[in-house]
Each structure stands twice: as structure tokens, then as C-alpha cells.
Amino acid sequence: MPEKKPRKSTSKEVLIEYDIPDNRHNFDRIWDLLKEEYTDAKPSLNYSNPLELLVATVLSAQSTDVQINKVTENLFKKYRTAWDYASADIRELEADIYSTGFYKSKAKNIKAAAQLIIKNYGGEVPQTMEELVTLPGVGRKTANIVLARAFGIIEGIAVDTHVKRVSGRLGLTRNSDPVKIEQDLMSLARKEDLDSISMTLIHHGRKVCQARKPRCSICVVKELCPSSIIFIGE
Numbered sequence: 001m002p003e004k005k006p007r008k009s010t011s012k013e014v015l016i017e018y019d020i021p022d023n024r025h026n027f028d029r030i031w032d033l034l035k036e037e038y039t040d041a042k043p044s045l046n047y048s049n050p051l052e053l054l055v056a057t058v059l060s061a062q063s064t065d066v067q068i069n070k071v072t073e074n075l076f077k078k079y080r081t082a083w084d085y086a087s088a089d090i091r092e093l094e095a096d097i098y099s100t101g102f103y104k105s106k107a108k109n110i111k112a113a114a115q116l117i118i119k120n121y122g123g124e125v126p127q128t129m130e131e132l133v134t135l136p137g138v139g140r141k142t143a144n145i146v147l148a149r150a151f152g153i154i155e156g157i158a159v160d161t162h163v164k165r166v167s168g169r170l171g172l173t174r175n176s177d178p179v180k181i182e183q184d185l186m187s188l189a190r191k192e193d194l195d196s197i198s199m200t201l202i203h204h205g206r207k208v209c210q211a212r213k214p215r216c217s218i219c220v221v222k223e224l225c226p227s228s229i230i231f232i233g234e
């Protein structure tokens with residue numbers, strides 16, 4: 001635990017909101033505690049094949065898994081293959097996913113991704129990071145999720161807004177770029193833990209280390225977290 005209250009930075013970046021000390025030496029202890037706390041950390045998007053997982057993950061940006069599951073319940077009955085999305089009327093697809101937010105860009109990306117999947121991969125979702133990130137709307141975060149959950153291939157760590165915020169507050173990274181945060185976390189984690197780190201940090205971010213008001217007083221890693229003094233002191 002740091003002795004002095006860290007200086008507040010003028011930066012608007014969440015990760016460098018305060019000058020949070022480097023805390024990577026405590027990673028193993030932090031990880032053990034979080035792993036024990038969130039033994040039930042499982043992905044909550046519903047899907048039954050790689051294409052459905054890809055679409056659900058693209059849709060999940062800026063939305064909640066509960067909302068996405070409501071939308072995909074009907075969506076997956078209507079669009080069953082890459083050909084269905086590729087040939088979809090764009091206005092109709094937009095209407096079908098409207099409630100997920102950013103529906104225009106999501107519909108455009110899903111349709112274009114389906115067309116590329118047909119053109120380059122015979123209608124099957126590709127199984128490598130290099131190929132997946134060529135698809136519109138698919139970055140490393142989505143690709144990591146699809147590789148791990150649909151194919152059992154652990155390539156890296158999916159970094160979303162919760163992973164970004166929590167790992168920054170814990171002093172495990174000073175980066176704000178998700179690719180660099182992923183590299184930082186991968187340099188600390190054991191290979192067998194790569195798959196569960198993302199989901200565990202997401203659960204912690206949703207339940208305890210919330211964006212606006214982190215619940216440090218009930219946090220299992222508060223004794224090891226350099227940010228606790230900032231928020232508990234507020």
C-alpha cells in the first residue's frame with residue numbers, strides 16, 4: 001500500500017488518471033485472490049457456433065450481454081449462415097440489431113465480414129488471429145474471444161473497457177492502448193491463465209471496480225491495489 005496519496009493527473013485517460021505506481025510485482029497475489037473470488041467467471045453471450053459468437057461479440061460493443069442475448073435470440077433464427085448476412089438487406093439488418101446501439105456501423109461490418117468470410121474462407125469463420133482481424137469490425141479483442149471460445153485457441157487476452165480500467169487501477173499497466181495492455185498482462189500471466197484473466201477482470205470491473213464509483217471497501221484486492229487509497233479517501 002503506498003504511503004502518500006498519488007498526485008492527480010490532468011490527463012483524461014482512465015489509466016493515467018492518477019500517477020498509479022507500478023504494481024506488477026504483486027500480480028501473482030492479486031491474480032490468486034481474484035481467481036478465487038470469481039470462480040464462476042464465464043462468458044455470458046449466447047451462441048451455438050463460431051459465426052454466432054463472432055456476430056454476438058461484434059454486437060456487444062457499447063452494449064450489455066443481456067441486451068445482446070435478447071437481440072440474438074431472434075437474429076440467429078433469421079440469419080443462420082454467412083450467406084444470410086452477406087445477402088441481407090442492410091436496412092433490414094439494421095432494424096434487426098437496432099437496440100444494440102451503433103446499429104448502422106455494426107450492420108455494415110457484419111454484412112461486410114460475412115462477405116469476406118465467404119470470399120476468402122469458404123463461408124467458415126477463420127481460426128487464426130491474422131485472418132480474423134482482416135474482417136471488418138473485428139479487432140484483437142473480438143478475435144481473442146472467438147479463438148478461445150469457439151476454437152479453444154488461446155492466443156492472447158481480450159482487453160475491453162473493464163480490463164483496461166481494472167488493470168490500470170491495479171498498477172499492472174500504464175498503457176491505454178488495448179494492444180499494449182494485452183502485451184503487459186501477457187508478460188505477467190501464466191499461459192494456463194490467459195483464458196480466464198479477461199473474464200475475471202471483466203467480472204471484477206462490473207461487480208466491484210466500477211467505472212464511476214469503485215467499491216474498494218469490499219474489494220478482495222484492496223490491500224494490494226495502489227488505487228484504493230485514492231477512492232477510499234474520496
Ligand code: SF4
Pocket residue numbers: 166169170208209210214215216219220221222225226227228231
Ligand atoms: S481496490 Fe478499488 S480501485 Fe483497486 S481494484 Fe479494488 S475496487 Fe478497483
